[in-house]
Amino acid sequence: DGIIAGAARGSLWEAVQRRTGHNPSPEEVGRYLSGSREDPFGTNFGGDPGFWATVRAATQRQSHRLEASWHPGPNNDLEIRCRGREGRPVIIPQASDNQVIRRLRQAAQEYYLASLLGKPDQGKVSHLSAHSGMSNAFVRDGKFTRFADWRFIHRARLGVLPLNGAMRWRNGDRRCRRCGYVSETIPHVLCHCLPHSAAMQLRHNAIVSRIVKSIRTPGSIAENRRVNGVTGDLQALRPDIVIRDDAHKKITIIDVTVAFENGADAFIHAREGKKKKYAPLAEALSCQGYKVRVEAVVVGALGTWDPNNEGVLRLLGVSNYYASLMRRLIVAETVGWSRDIYVEHVSGNRQYGSAPPTGLGGSPLDAPADPEAPE
DSSP states (O other): OHHHHHHHHHHHHHHHHHHHSSOOOHHHHHHHHTTOOSTTSSSOOSOSOHHHHHHHHHHHHHHHHHOOEEEEOTTSOEEEEEEOGGGOEEEEOGGGGGGHHHHHHHHHHHHHHHHHHTOTTTSHHHHHHTTOGGGGHHHHHOTTOOHHHHHHHHHHHTTOSOOGGGOTTOOSOOSOTTTOOSOOOHHHHHHTOGGGHHHHHHHHHHHHHHHHHHOOSSSEEEESOOOTTOOGGGGGOOOSEEEEETTTTEEEEEEEEEEOOOSTTHHHHHHHHHHHHHHHHHHHHHTTTOEEEEEEEEEETTSOBOTTHHHHHHHTTOOHHHHHHHHHHHHHHHHHHHHHHHHHHHHOOOOOOSSOOOOGGGOGGGOOOOTTSOO
16 A cells, blocks of 8 residues: 555654654665664664664564665665575565565575584484475375374484483483494484394385385386396395386386485485495396396485485386375385384384384375276
């Protein structure tokens, strides 16, 4: 409304004029609203209208978080500058006043995300989980997530679970209470503590099962079996999934790994490790005239989905509809298994049977496979 905007502008200019003693310029108005302490705004003054004093104080209070400040615009109006994506500044002109709330909210998100990522002990999971929206999809709607998983996952991602090796400001025994390892940390419990190897295998198998049911590429599918036609040490290798298409002389080897989100390069190292492991097998099969491709599906132990998995899903012919559902199911099931491993570790009480954990009512995590996929 033009009348309201004019009244607000007049009130603002009047408040600044009381400080300057003359009709202020847009630059002086911007300095005032930004909380400048330089003359003539550095001295205490009790004559400001309450609203503009509040705006000035709020801008000054949030300046270090949002990097918010007021500046003169091209038409003697005012514009707001604040923190943008990846630290780049964003300018909000007066004509785009409907964007102010959204831009300031984004600036706050960027500040707190940067603060979290800057913490070497708490930000390493976020370095990876922030790369894919699927890793945090359950935060918005809670689908396929148990209340117990919800209570677990946020503390686990922030590294504040009460484990011996994760206790800050304490000099007590840091050894693992189950296997005696030197430091009882979240990565150790979820991925390396041998008493939980059966649960870790079930967590891994749940992911493999989801993927196998969704494959639509031609060829015979072998799950966790030795590859025919190789000799020596290669006979001991048992890839999670092998798709053999003798008609087109193609073999696709897929191996699944659940890696802990230990920094930005954790998934890269996990994927390269799998490819390196099966490179000799691929070379031996290539000598038999097959076109061989080795890929890996990497999922974080705390429910992080690796964006590089998308290429593997396309290679396997997974339909777009089921791929969207399968990602969420895999993330939810992985979080559920990790929660059960942790609770069993600290309590000593078995948390699972032979089947993977289920959602509320027992049904959400038992969603059917892609109806278009072959049996």
